[in-house]
Amino acid sequence: MDKVDNPSNQTKPARTILVTGSGGQLGSELRKIAPGYPEFAFIFTSHHDLPVENPEALSKFFSDQRIDYCVNCAAYTAVDKAESEPEKAFLINATAPGLLARECMKLQAKFIHISTDYVYDGSIRRPLREDDPVGTMNVYGASKLKGEQEVVRLNLDALIIRTSWVYSSFGNNFVKTMLRLFGEKEALNVINDQTGCPTYAGDLAEFIMAFVEFFERGNHFKGIVNFCNSGETTWYDFARTIQEFAPKTACVIHPVPTSQYPTPARRPGYSVLDTSKIQGLLGMEIPFWKDSLQKCLKALHVI
Numbered sequence: 001m002d003k004v005d006n007p008s009n010q011t012k013p014a015r016t017i018l019v020t021g022s023g024g025q026l027g028s029e030l031r032k033i034a035p036g037y038p039e040f041a042f043i044f045t046s047h048h049d050l051p052v053e054n055p056e057a058l059s060k061f062f063s064d065q066r067i068d069y070c071v072n073c074a075a076y077t078a079v080d081k082a083e084s085e086p087e088k089a090f091l092i093n094a095t096a097p098g099l100l101a102r103e104c105m106k107l108q109a110k111f112i113h114i115s116t117d118y119v120y121d122g123s124i125r126r127p128l129r130e131d132d133p134v135g136t137m138n139v140y141g142a143s144k145l146k147g148e149q150e151v152v153r154l155n156l157d158a159l160i161i162r163t164s165w166v167y168s169s170f171g172n173n174f175v176k177t178m179l180r181l182f183g184e185k186e187a188l189n190v191i192n193d194q195t196g197c198p199t200y201a202g203d204l205a206e207f208i209m210a211f212v213e214f215f216e217r218g219n220h221f222k223g224i225v226n227f228c229n230s231g232e233t234t235w236y237d238f239a240r241t242i243q244e245f246a247p248k249t250a251c252v253i254h255p256v257p258t259s260q261y262p263t264p265a266r267r268p269g270y271s272v273l274d275t276s277k278i279q280g281l282l283g284m285e286i287p288f289w290k291d292s293l294q295k296c297l298k299a300l301h302v303i
């Protein structure tokens with residue numbers, strides 16, 4: 001467990017933000033920007049310090065701490081593996097958010113939970129609003145949807161942010177896999193019939209902190225909001241754009257239909273998120289995905 005104390009104001013104890021699963025992409029981006037928020041103290045926990053599915057560990061941890069916000073970045077994110085480990089996926093993605101939410105309720109802490117575009121089944125072919133019908137195509141999506149429902153059922157002061165196609169300079173993701181494969185392979189097949197929007201975890205971290213500041217100013221909101229970068233693309237076009245920005249290699253990228261690239265988990269053909277609600281609430285514009293991709297490539301020292 002790591003603490004980042006930012007004691008800017010000596011007369012008032014800093015407000016405390018707990019970040020669970022902080023070794024992952026989003027957790028690492030929050031840790032990176034934490035020094036820019038000196039009015040908050042941050043507690044970053046890992047899988048090892050605070051296993052979010054363990055009720056005893058949670059209850060002991062929460063009773064020992066002052067917590068004003070809990071940002072749940074812990075998740076089972078292996079979409080294909082989840083098909084053969086549904087119990088584990090449901091434990092971490094569905095049971096654990098309910099347990100965390102209950103602990104937050106006891107402390108009157110705001111619970112900020114992260115969900116996914118895979119709660120939609122791709123049947124609607126326009127940017128998806130928060131109140132559009134859900135319908136999942138794989139175990140991961142079903143486990144994340146159940147997690148949302150566990151939190152909503154408690155009717156507490158919680159914010160659920162649905163996001164999509166997350167990448168970062170931290171952890172493993174599509175951008176880093178493509179960069180590696182461009183150097184190793186002469187040719188690559190990448191799916192061209194799944195449309196979504198990439199999300200730079202650094203931008204999502206900034207928006208989460210904007211929400212915290214929004215609440216600190218006395219504003220209220222509970223429920224679901226969508227967040228992804230603006231624009232839309234396919235995995236193929238995403239790969240082509242990474243290649244366009246990255247140092248040149250001879251690797252040729254071929255567009256292929258999903259049918260030629262079978263995976264254990266089925267994925268929606270369309271899952272672009274409509275982000276007008278979050279932009280209206282926070283009064284902030286969301287960066288275009290290609291601009292954010294460049295920020296990530298700079299953080300990786302690729303450009």
Ligand SMILES: NC(=O)c1ccc[n+]([C@@H]2O[C@H](COP(=O)([O-])OP(=O)(O)OC[C@H]3O[C@@H](n4cnc5c(N)ncnc54)[C@H](OP(=O)(O)O)[C@@H]3O)[C@@H](O)[C@H]2O)c1
Pocket residue numbers: 020021022023024025026027046047048050051052053072073074075076077092114115116117144163164165166167171172
């Ligand atoms: N990645 C995407 O493309 C994507 C898309 C849509 C939504 N999301 C959602 O966005 C959120 C953040 O995702 P991410 O990409 O940052 O995920 P990530 O990089 O896979 O990080 C998840 C973190 O959760 C930790 N974790 C796993 N099981 C845990 C447990 N039982 N107790 C405590 N920590 C545990 C992991 O630790 P270990 O590595 O030590 O197990 C890891 O540090 C998640 O809710 C995810 O479902 C992600």
